[in-house]
Amino acid sequence: MSTNAATETLGRDPNCCRCSLWKSTIHICIWGRGSLRAKILELGEAPGVAEEETGKPFTGKAGQLLNRLNEIVGIEKHIYITNPVKCRPPGNRKPSPKELTACLPYLKKEIELIRPKVIVLLGRVAMKSLGLGGDVNAQTKPFWLEPWPDCWVVPTWHPAYCLRAGRESAKELALVLQRAKKLVNRQSEWR
Ligand code: URA
Numbered sequence: 288m289s290t291n292a293a294t295e296t297l298g299r300d301p302n303c304c305r306c307s308l309w310k311s312t313i314h315i316c317i318w319g320r321g322s323l324r325a326k327i328l329e330l331g332e333a334p335g336v337a338e339e340e341t342g343k344p345f346t347g348k349a350g351q352l353l354n355r356l357n358e359i360v361g362i363e364k365h366i367y368i369t370n371p372v373k374c375r376p377p378g379n380r381k382p383s384p385k386e387l388t389a390c391l392p393y394l395k396k397e398i399e400l401i402r403p404k405v406i407v408l409l410g411r412v413a414m415k416s417l418g419l420g421g422d423v424n425a426q427t428k429p430f431w432l433e434p435w436p437d438c439w440v441v442p443t444w445h446p447a448y449c450l451r452a453g454r455e456s457a458k459e460l461a462l463v464l465q466r467a468k469k470l471v472n473r474q475s476e477w478r
Contacts, residue, residue: 298396299373306389308374314339319369319397326365326471328403329353330394332412332445333372333382344370349447352457353409356446360464365471367401369394371416387416403438405429405467410445429470439470 303309303316317334320343329345337347345353345368357363372382372390382390394416398406408414411423417432419442429439443463449456 311377312374316373321367325367326404329368330413334375339375353446405439408442
């Protein structure tokens with residue numbers, strides 16, 4: 288089954304109106320992309336202009352950087368990339384708490400479907416979507432989170448931040464992805 292076929296059957300709703308973002312977006316409910324057997328799930332923020340055009344997450348500049356880093360680390364075939372909010376907020380503003388809550392059942396379905404061994408939280412919105420606060424940095428230790436007892440959670444920078452902050456932060460993000468890969472390998476081989 289292709290990613291799209293599987294995710295469509297598991298609840299992506301192209302007519303979703305759980306929050307009001309459907310009114311302003313041209314592409315409703317953009318689900319993740321990548322391997323359904325992924326060991327690592329990378330969680331961003333929300334679709335932007337490029338994603339609204341392509342209907343796939345992380346296809347703009349931040350996505351290109353993330354793709355490159357995934358390739359450098361050698362995990363590009365073992366990841367599933369998605370957003371906690373599936374519709375583009377107007378003007379690319381941050382998703383509101385209400386929008387994060389409305390979209391959470393979709394994210395939970397994706398996590399149930401993929402059953403990742405590691406969830407990489409890319410930035411503060413990704414953290415908030417799972418009820419986590421605090422600052423993000425490249426040194427945060429992995430932890431477990433209910434209700435996923437077998438899955439490591441690793442917070443880190445959002446790649447859009449790295450585009451602004453420069454090379455060193457992108458290198459640090461690559462190191463975090465490297466650590467995520469090692470965490471997976473400690474538990475099992477790539478499927
Ligand atoms: N594109 C996405 O799909 N998500 C982000 O968080 C940023 C850009």
